[in-house]
Amino acid sequence: MFLGTYAPKLDDKGRVILPAKFRAELENGVVLARGQERCLYVFSTREFEELADKMRQAPVTGKQARDYMRLFLSGATSEVPDSQNRVTIPAALRAYAGLGKELTVIGVGNRAEIWDTQAWETYYAEQESAFADTTEEVIPGLF
Template identity: 35%
Template sequence: MVNFVDEYPRQLDERGRIILPSKVREKMSDTIYVTRSMSDKCLHMYTQEEWDKISEKINQLPTATDRNAAAFVRLFFGKATSAVIDKQGRIPIAKRLMEYAGLSKDIVLVGANTRLEIWDSAEWDSYQNGLSDDFMLEGIREYGLNI
């Protein structure tokens, strides 16, 4: 299993591509998957291995008999895109995904364990500034983490 940590300030080039940091590229296969976050104004980037795990879980949903499950599957996979990392370590981000996340030229790749999140730099700063100083401590208590 791949674990992503750290923050990586990046810039989108004029063609909507991101140069992945070498530390990130080392953990990636040639193909990556990018989809919308379900909870925040950012994108989620997955390795092939992690995408396969997610797909396997989603394939268990009763899409033939449950309209909500079918709608979820359509939106989750229909709004996602796959990309191949080129020889310069770049990945293209689909325009519709860039618009969804409000990405400008300055972005941040944020390690989120089994995925990377792609945030507009200003949106990432705003998100962090909106969290209370005790947010991490509250999370440790709420989720029963002993770290």
């Protein structure tokens, strides 16, 4: 499970060192994909395969499902961490998420997300108040 917030740097070759707490889950491979709000999703290969299996069950006749799958899967890339636990983020994904040198990596349960630090701080500032003031169920059966 991915939890917490980390502040790694993007090196000149577009690589990021994975947070130590995520390494065991990601050592056999990661899949990077476009995420909502212009971040990148980071899945373990196993988790991504489970997600892809669910996506394959979507009806081909559903335009919204087709559109989503095209954008999501066409930008996804499979990577294997190197001996120093670095993963290369392809240029197209770096551009999509507007990544600079300063990154914020957050754990979101079944995935991690990579954000440009300034974008994360802006998002967090906009969302924190609504989070603190939530008075109705947001996640069915939990909160």
